[in-house]
Amino acid sequence: MAEITPRALAAFRTQGYVVIPGVLDERQRAFGSRTAAAMLTAQPPAAGHTGPYFLWPRFGLAGDCGHDHGLLRFYRQSGIAELAAALLRPDLPPDEPDFAQLATTIPPWTHRPSGPHVDGISPPAQAGQPETFSVLAGAWLTDHAEPDRGNMWIWPGTHLRLGEYLTEHGADALGRIYPGSYPPIDLGEPVQATGDAGSVLFAHYLLAHNIGGYDGPASAPMRQVIYYRLRAHGHRVRWRDAVARPLSEFRGAA
Numbered sequence: 595m596a597e598i599t600p601r602a603l604a605a606f607r608t609q610g611y612v613v614i615p616g617v618l619d620e621r622q623r624a625f626g627s628r629t630a631a632a633m634l635t636a637q638p639p640a641a642g643h644t645g646p647y648f649l650w651p652r653f654g655l656a657g658d659c660g661h662d663h664g665l666l667r668f669y670r671q672s673g674i675a676e677l678a679a680a681l682l683r684p685d686l687p688p689d690e691p692d693f694a695q696l697a698t699t700i701p702p703w704t705h706r707p708s709g710p711h712v713d714g715i716s717p718p719a720q721a722g723q724p725e726t727f728s729v730l731a732g733a734w735l736t737d738h739a740e741p742d743r744g745n746m747w748i749w750p751g752t753h754l755r756l757g758e759y760l761t762e763h764g765a766d767a768l769g770r771i772y773p774g775s776y777p778p779i780d781l782g783e784p785v786q787a788t789g790d791a792g793s794v795l796f797a798h799y800l801l802a803h804n805i806g807g808y809d810g811p812a813s814a815p816m817r818q819v820i821y822y823r824l825r826a827h828g829h830r831v832r833w834r835d836a837v838a839r840p841l842s843e844f845r846g847a848a
Contacts, residue, residue: 596614596615596616596617596673596677596794597614597677597680598612598614598677598680598681602614603680603681603844603845603846604846606681606796606798606844607841607844607846608751608754609750609751610748610750610751610752610753610754610797610798610800610801611748611750611787611795611796611797611798611801612795612796613787613788613789613793613794613795613796614677614793614794614795614796615789615790615792615793616790616792616793617672617673617674617677617733617792617793617794618672618733618734618735618791618792618793618794619792622668622671622672622792623735623791623792625664625667625668625671626665626668626672626733626735626820627735627818628664629664629665629668630696630698630735630818630820632664633649633651633664633696634649634696634698637649639698639700643700644700644701644702644703644812645699645700645703645705645808646697646698646699646703646744646805647698647699647700647816648695648696648697648698649695649696650693650694650695650696651663651665651693651694651696652692652693653665653666653691653692653693653694663694665694665696665820666690666691666694668733668820669690669691669694669822670690672733672794674731674733674794674822675688675690675824677731677794677796678729678731678796678824680845681729681796681844681845682728682729682826682843682844682845683826683843683844683845684845686728686826686827686828686829686843687826687827688728688729688824688825688826688827689824689825689826689827689829691822691823691824693823694820694821694822695820695821695822695823696818696819696820697732697805697817697818697819697820697821698816698817698818698819699743699744699805699808699816699817700808700816701743701744701808701809701810701811701812701814701816702808702809702810702811702812703744703807703808704807704809705805705806705807705808706806706807707747707784707804707805707806709775709776709781709804710747710749710752710776710781710784710802710803710804711773711774711775711776711802711803711804712724712756712768712771712775712776712777712800712802713725713727713730713799713823714726714727714799714823715768715769715771715772715773715774723769723833724768724769724833725823726768726799726829726833726836726837727799727823727824727825727829728798728799728824728825728826728829728836728843729796729797729798729799729824729826730795730796730797730798730799730801730821730822730823730824731794731795731796731821731822731824732746732794732795732796732797732819732820732821732822733794733819733820733821733822734789734790734791734792734793734794734795734818734819735791735818735819735820736791736815736816736817736818736819737790737791738787738788738789738790738791738793738817739788739789739790740788741786741788741806742786742806742807742808742809743808743809743810743814743817744805744806744807744808744816744817745786745787745788745806745817746786746787746795746797746803746804746805746806747784747785747786747787747803747804747805747806748784748785748786748787748797748801748802748803749781749782749783749784749801749802749803750782750785750801751782752776752779752781752782752800752801752802753798753799753800753801753802753840754840754841755779755780756776756777756779756800756802756837756840757800757837757838757839757840758779759777759779760837760838761838761839765833765834765835765837765838766834768837776802781802786806795819798840799823799836799837800837800840826843829843
């Protein structure tokens with residue numbers, strides 16, 4: 595059974611991300627793949643499209659069509675919530691997400707990211723507040739064992755350096771970042787997240803990241819990841835403190 599070990603928690607705190615293998619069993623992966631296939635059939639990419647293609651289903655309240663969306667059921671059955679809770683402080687469990695992202699990359703797509711970005715900057719929420727969250731969870735429906743197959747590019751440790759930047763400049767500086775970019779901090783060298791299908795990537799909200807290219811042939815299967823942006827309970831009211839002190843919501847707290 596997949597779990598957050600002390601070593602995994604330490605990696606998350608220092609590097610800003612961790613890949614947990616073997617989270618999804620065959621039944622769960624099959625359900626996620628069927629749900630993704632149905633969504634792509636209903637809203638397919640344009641003919642001949644290559645590169646990223648995203649769908650953003652929202653989960654409604656009881657009585658709404660989104661209340662029983664397949665990706666919400668997938669989240670509830672996958673164990674992602676329990677693993678996220680093992681990263682977060684015991685008094686700050688993750689709230690259930692109100693939307694998901696089906697992220698696909700269709701080959702071939704020769705691309706190397708010129709730099710990273712921060713999520714939730716555009717469009718801004720009410721009163722210009724950025725759509726911050728605590729941790730990004732990505733369930734890998736397809737294999738990520740090899741690099742350059744649509745893998746996420748990550749700049750390790752940047753969640754801590756961005757936190758220092760926001761402490762100096764104020765948390766509201768986050769909302770002044772140009773969409774699709776990242777503040778002027780030392781980025782270091784990027785890595786590509788790799789692992790087997792059925793793994794789940796957990797990444798800190800502030801971690802610098804971007805989507806990478808897919809060098810496979812047109813006959814190769816598209817990359818498929820289901821992302822959930824998870825907030826520790828009460829995050830919305832303390833988001834400024836959470837981004838200025840990046841580890842304050844997590845176990846082993848700072």
